[in-house]
Amino acid sequence: NAGVTQTPKFRVLKTGQSMTLLCAQDMNHEYMYWYRQDPGMGLRLIHYSVGEGTTAKGEVPDGYNVSRLKKQNFLLGLESAAPSQTSVYFCASFRTSQGQHGYTFGSGTRLTVV
Amino acid sequence: AQSVAQPEDQVNVAEGNPLTVKCTYSVSGNPYLFWYVQYPNRGLQFLLKYITGDNLVKGSYGFEAEFNKSQTSFHLKKPSALVSDSALYFCAVRDSPQAGTALIFGKGTTLSVSS
Numbered sequence: 699n700a701g702v703t704q705t706p707k708f709r710v711l712k713t714g715q716s717m718t719l720l721c722a723q724d725m726n727h728e729y730m731y732w733y734r735q736d737p738g739m740g741l742r743l744i745h746y747s748v749g750e751g752t753t754a755k756g757e758v759p760d761g762y763n764v765s766r767l768k769k770q771n772f773l774l775g776l777e778s779a780a781p782s783q784t785s786v787y788f789c790a791s792f793r794t795s796q797g798q799h800g801y802t803f804g805s806g807t808r809l810t811v812v
Numbered sequence: 813a814q815s816v817a818q819p820e821d822q823v824n825v826a827e828g829n830p831l832t833v834k835c836t837y838s839v840s841g842n843p844y845l846f847w848y849v850q851y852p853n854r855g856l857q858f859l860l861k862y863i864t865g866d867n868l869v870k871g872s873y874g875f876e877a878e879f880n881k882s883q884t885s886f887h888l889k890k891p892s893a894l895v896s897d898s899a900l901y902f903c904a905v906r907d908s909p910q911a912g913t914a915l916i917f918g919k920g921t922t923l924s925v926s927s
Contacts, residue, residue: 731914738821740902740919741856746912754912788855792913801846801915805855 701725704789704804711779711811719774719807721789727802729792730772731756732764734785735806741788747772779811814839814911816886816903818918825893826926833888833921835903844906845886846915847877851899859901862886873897893925 702723711717721730728749733741743756745764753764761783763775772791776783789804815838825831837843847859860871867879877888888901900922904915 729913731912733917738919740917741915743914743916746914748912756912756914790915794913801858803856 702789702791702802702804704787704807706807707805708808709810711776711809713779713781713811715779716775716777717779717809718776719787719789719809721772721774721791721804723770723772723791723802725791725793725802726769727791727793728769730766731790731792732762732772732774733788733790734758734783735788736785744774744787779809781811783809784811785809814843814905814907814916816845816905816916816918818901818903818921820921821919822922822924824924824926827895828892831890831893831897831923831925833901833903833923835886835888835918837884837886837903837905839905841908843879843886845877845879846904846906847871847875847886847888848902848904848917849873849899850902850920856902859888893923895925895927898923898925 705720731746732744735741742758747753747766750769765773787807792801817836845862848856860869862869862879870876875890900920902920903918907914
């Protein structure tokens with residue numbers, strides 16, 4: 699089925715470890731986003747990309763890096779994980795086409811940093 | 813900058829009663845507004861959106877939202893609440909193209925429907 703796929707779904711990291719979260723979409727969407735969700739904070743934008751090879755910072759970018767080497771993939775990296783990065787991470791993609799203004803979200807990655 | 817506010821952390825209603833979840837927005841230009849729902853340990857599900865046109869927008873699961881430009885509000889409503897409507901609800905506004913057209917979310921409102 700077409701959509702946004704996030705891997706992994708769950709992960710436990712030790713403080714200082716690194717990891718990469720993968721977001722893949724098969725809808726040929728130009729725009730892709732990474733959010734984190736924390737209780738009482740809603741979803742906050744970490745980084746976004748408006749096309750292959752381009753990325754930009756969102757509201758809470760510190761401690762994260764991203765890459766968009768292929769249009770269909772948007773990677774979120776944590777170089778040195780901290781307990782404050784314990785969160786649920788959501789990826790989303792977006793494309794305006796024929797009057798549609800739809801965003802598609804992945805099912806999320808639950809990350810715990812101990 | 814665009815923003816939305818959800819003034820209530822929690823809304824409690826009895827099953828069968830009407831429900832309202834409030835959202836106010838602040839935007840420059842025309843607003844593109846959305847409502848999403850999240851059930852426990854699940855992802856986000858789209859409910860409805862306002863882009864232009866009729867101020868009353870109908871969405872999934874019997875929900876509707878009323879766009880009020882003068883009050884800068886976009887409240888979510890349902891005539892008769894179900895216990896299964898209990899979930900976390902997010903209002904969101906689309907940011908400008910200069911900011912990547914990202915969705916900006918409110919902090920969320922927990923809806924609890926009692927039987």
